[in-house]
Amino acid sequence: MKIEVLQEDITTLAVDAIVNAANKTLRGGGGVDGAIHRAGGKDILEECKQIGGCETGEAVITTAGKMPARHIIHTVGPIWNGGGQDEERLLKNCYANSLRLAVDHDLQTIAFPNIGTGVYGFPKDRAARIAVETVEPFINEEPSIEKVLFICFDQENYDLYAELLHG
Ligand code: AR6
Numbered sequence: 001m002k003i004e005v006l007q008e009d010i011t012t013l014a015v016d017a018i019v020n021a022a023n024k025t026l027r028g029g030g031g032v033d034g035a036i037h038r039a040g041g042k043d044i045l046e047e048c049k050q051i052g053g054c055e056t057g058e059a060v061i062t063t064a065g066k067m068p069a070r071h072i073i074h075t076v077g078p079i080w081n082g083g084g085q086d087e088e089r090l091l092k093n094c095y096a097n098s099l100r101l102a103v104d105h106d107l108q109t110i111a112f113p114n115i116g117t118g119v120y121g122f123p124k125d126r127a128a129r130i131a132v133e134t135v136e137p138f139i140n141e142e143p144s145i146e147k148v149l150f151i152c153f154d155q156e157n158y159d160l161y162a163e164l165l166h167g
Pocket of ligand 1: 009010022028031032034077113114115117119120121122153157
């Protein structure tokens with residue numbers, strides 16, 4: 001299986017890239033973004049400042065500072081506003097653009113958090129379905145990606161992903 005579901009702190013993983021659920025400013029924040037900047041140290045913020053910012057659904061890459069991962073792919077999820085503002089397509093773009101960036105940088109193992117499902121309020125069941133339905137076909141057609149880890153911090157997300165992937 002190229003996909004695994006784990007209940008972990010994403011900052012502890014020794015993978016080629018961990019994905020950050022950032023905001024458009026790339027200046028850090030709460031949730032997983034805060035945890036990543038705390039664990040990785042201040043060099044990450046410096047790199048983010050150089051990049052400048054990131055649009056919703058897009059992705060950018062930095063090093064991972066003091067964390068065991070090699071890189072951080074920062075992507076910006078949509079703020080959930082009822083579903084009528086293209087939120088689903090934008091969340092799909094987060095997963096697809098992060099994977100494209102990973103391929104462009106020859107990264108083979110990637111860990112995703114549950115983008116959008118915390119502060120940004122995206123319904124967890126819909127977000128999990130979008131994540132799996134975007135990542136699965138992408139990596140089936142992209143042999144350079146060896147492993148994708150879905151890192152579920154809370155039990156509800158873990159159960160949703162386990163059900164989607166293992167029934
Ligand atoms: N490891 C893995 N997952 C985590 C961790 C962790 N250490 N900490 C939290 N999560 P959120 P969003 C989960 O709010 O909804 C920030 O302020 C968390 O349980 O981090 O995309 C940014 O700067 C949830 O399931 O991201 C933005 O302003 C998931 O990560 C805004 O929040 C995503 O929750 C982005 O909001």
